[in-house]
Amino acid sequence: MSFVWTLAEQRDGRLKDVSFELLARGRDLADKLDTKLASLLIGDGVDDQQLESLVHHGADEVYAVQDPRLADFVCETYSNVLAHLIETYHPSVILAAATSMGRTVMPHVATRVHTGLTADCTDLDIEPGTTNLLQTRPAIGGNIMATIKTPDHRPQMATVRPKSSRPLPADPSRVGKVIEVPFLEPLLDERVRVLGYRTDAEDFVNLEEAEVVVAGGRGLKKAEHVELLRRLADRLGGMVGGSRDAIDRGWLGYSHQIGLSGKTISPRLIITAGISGSIQFLAGIKTAETIVSINTDADASLHKVADFGVVGDLFEVLPELERRLAQRGEEDGA
């Protein structure tokens, strides 16, 4: 059975969006390989209805390994479970999201089962006439695109960034099998203990999951002006990001940083204000769907990569844009 697998993710018994995004990628590959697509869940408390929804979004089979001791991600135990399933079922391809979990457990498992792993693929395809997965990813700060394959080892493992693909529309008529896989006691590794979570951290964002990002840089001039970004982001249902300049000056916390030493993001829309666009920053936004740049400098490199550039003062343009959106919100809401 040379299945394609995607690794679903959950938190507190709720499936995360990436679980469905991965199925869209996996469906395409499974069809090309003429094989089945399975979604694999390691966790706890995800109900049948949610497991069934994985089928509606493209899975032919769902393997769910659920146990209270799997509620939190702990690399060693998850790696044991995944390695055991690989040795039992021999999938051909495994896709995971490039999240704090996927980026940790995938290299751990790939090392153990002696196979290749390619991080942050932007394009996945099957090499004609073979079962080889062609994995294309940006490297060296997005300066090059490399296509990589794993010809002699299976499974072929890859991660893709959250938000870089859209889930398929739900099709409630799709039929698939949901298989509860028992959690085997010897796979539990109790060395690492989860003591809890701290979510009270001020100013924390999960930028990689944002559909819309409003980002600022040195052109903001001072910390108070981050408020301009925040107000616009609120109007657009988005999050606030920053260039390294903005973070190093202490205007925003590290979780907001975009670029080579921060996050690489793929939102539907990013609006940059007062960012000139260093190579390092551009590396972080190359896979964004639409880029809007606002900068007084007509020669700013961001204007050259933007879909829509405004050569103008962010202190004039942002408030006007926000005012217009507010106005429209009132009209629509009336």
Next chain:
Amino acid sequence: MDIIVAIKQVPETSNVRMDPKTGTMIRAGVGTVVNPLDLYAIETALRLREAHGGTVTALSMGPRPAEKALRAAIAMGCDEAVFVSDRAFAGADTWATSYTLAQAVKKIGRFDLIVCGERATDGDTGQVGPGIAAWLDLPLATYVSKVEIRGADDAAAVRVERMVEEGYQVLELPLPALLTVVKEIAAPRLPTLRGKKRSKVTEIPLYDASTMDLDPAFLGLKGSPTKVVKVSTPKVMRSGTVVTVRDESEVSDVVDQLMAFLDERDLLPRGGRA
């Protein structure tokens, strides 16, 4: 507290060329630096040593000139360094690299903690740290933003906060363990004059294929499960529109155009009850 910090020398980000035949980087003639994200790993190790005593050993694998990265680490305050280099290691992917580094760690022998950067800015995978942990069966915490040593001797453990999607996960790991750390953990120090002097005279042992216990089938390009098929330069230019606000009176008109553009791409939220 004996700590090993694994670091990498990387090209300065701009101006990188690839060998179209092998698909690997042409390193000749390119300026190099210690991977910027590894500086946080070095800083973390130095702070732990300052608080708890012990030694910090910098470990790196790369072509001969990459030894420079280890000298930079000593200049920052690392006590010792180990350089892993051999033609047989060239072209290694993250699987083969983590194998070779794990064997080097075994050769170093005693340690309580391995600290790595989040990822290297050239390969940008973040896979080698977790890979080393898997080879050595060490408890692993990635994306660590805060670290604290608890207890002592056999009961010594490390309590960490790791950055996850929802905030911070708090973990406790027994030692020895492996951590990969993020920028938030601590601002890296600059090299001192004394450190720079020491870095010039410190002898750095070379671990090559002949002095290590290695499976030759696991090394370099040949031992790498992944193969680069093709390398291309992406077109970064988009065929965008650029409009200019020449004076204040034009702001409104330009924002009109921007709104129309965003509408056309269906990027604006639908209002209230619509």
